Amino acid sequence: MGFSGRIARYFQDSQLTPLLALVALLLGVFAVVVTPREEEPQIDVTMANVLIPFPGASAKDVEGLVATPAEQVLAQMTGVDHVYSVSRSGMAVITVQFKVGVPRIDALVRLHDTIQSNRDWVSPNLGIGEPIIKPKGIDDVPVVTLTLWSEDGAHGAYELERVAHAAEAELKRVPGTREVQTLGGPGRVVLVRLDADRLASHGLSALDLRDALLASNLAMPTGKLTRDNRDIVVETGEFFASAADVRSMVAGTFENRPVYLADVAEVIDGADQPVRYVWTGTGPAGAQKGITAQDEQPAVTLQITKKPGENAVAVAERVMQRVQGLRGTVIPDNVQVTVTRDYGSTANDKAMKLIQKLIFATLSVVVLVFLTLG
Structure with a gap:
């Protein structure tokens, strides 16, 4: 009898076998409960926007004197996947995308050191400003977005933005949230x-x-x-x-x-000239959310991101509960709140589907072993 056979014979009649099976089952249940459920995979996908101001320069001058030399310098870094730029009057935006798996801290330190050590790529007398680095990553994707709008049109984008800013302070107190921003308002x-x-x-x-x-x-x-x-x-x-x-x-x-x-x-205290617009309207699935058919209305969107490692399902549920508590106080009754993204719900659905498939696969193996080995 081989080594595996001796092990099987030892555990066949051992009293430890049911105990070990129970421990393994409990560990599996514990892992299912504790493991965070997230829509986006927790991998290092680091990118950064490098903003280089060049006041008074045309888009062509910005491209030739700033964007192109900067692309050549930044492309020399180790671990860089793509480098591309956008040039406009007075500003160059260089986007640096690192390869998947490059640690975020290492990538940003490398980018900062490369920029500082190559500040002499242009003449200091041209008037080019200090580069600004805006890092982005997988955790910058909002897990929940809420669109605020008014059915009767009594609230425009400016009024809705004021309501959204008031709700921002309350939503930032929700445990697990990282950043809460309002998009679409004209600004005050x-x-x-x-x-x-x-x-x-x-x-x-x-x-x-x-x-x-x-x-x-x-x-x-x-x-x-x-x-x-x-x-x-x-x-x-x-x-x-x-x-x-x-x-x-x-x-x-x-x-x-x-x-x-x-x-x-x-002197007027009011809305600024808008640079972006957000509108909401009813589609074929509007009735499923209890929204009556109507024309397009101005709106603003609240986007909420979560901290790394947090359970997206739990964070989304806490955000929804907090929003319900703000109705009638911070959020007026005539302002509607529509959930336009809920990664907590979709992540939970995918996790439950995966668990069902794992249970089915496990039971299939047990039945197969029972039928073949008796």
């Missing part, structure tokens, strides 16, 4: 519309207003006073806190009288 700005006639009548120019705005929106420590065994920090100036502060700013003097910004310009 204080817009200053100059009146050329009033500027001329007060003896001011646009450059005077620019200098006055820069000087007024400034706060800095100027020293400290020691009195009664206490140090009192002295600060001069203050930052603008509202549109009213901007309106009341002194822009200059005319005939020995102060000229306020409101005297020569219109």
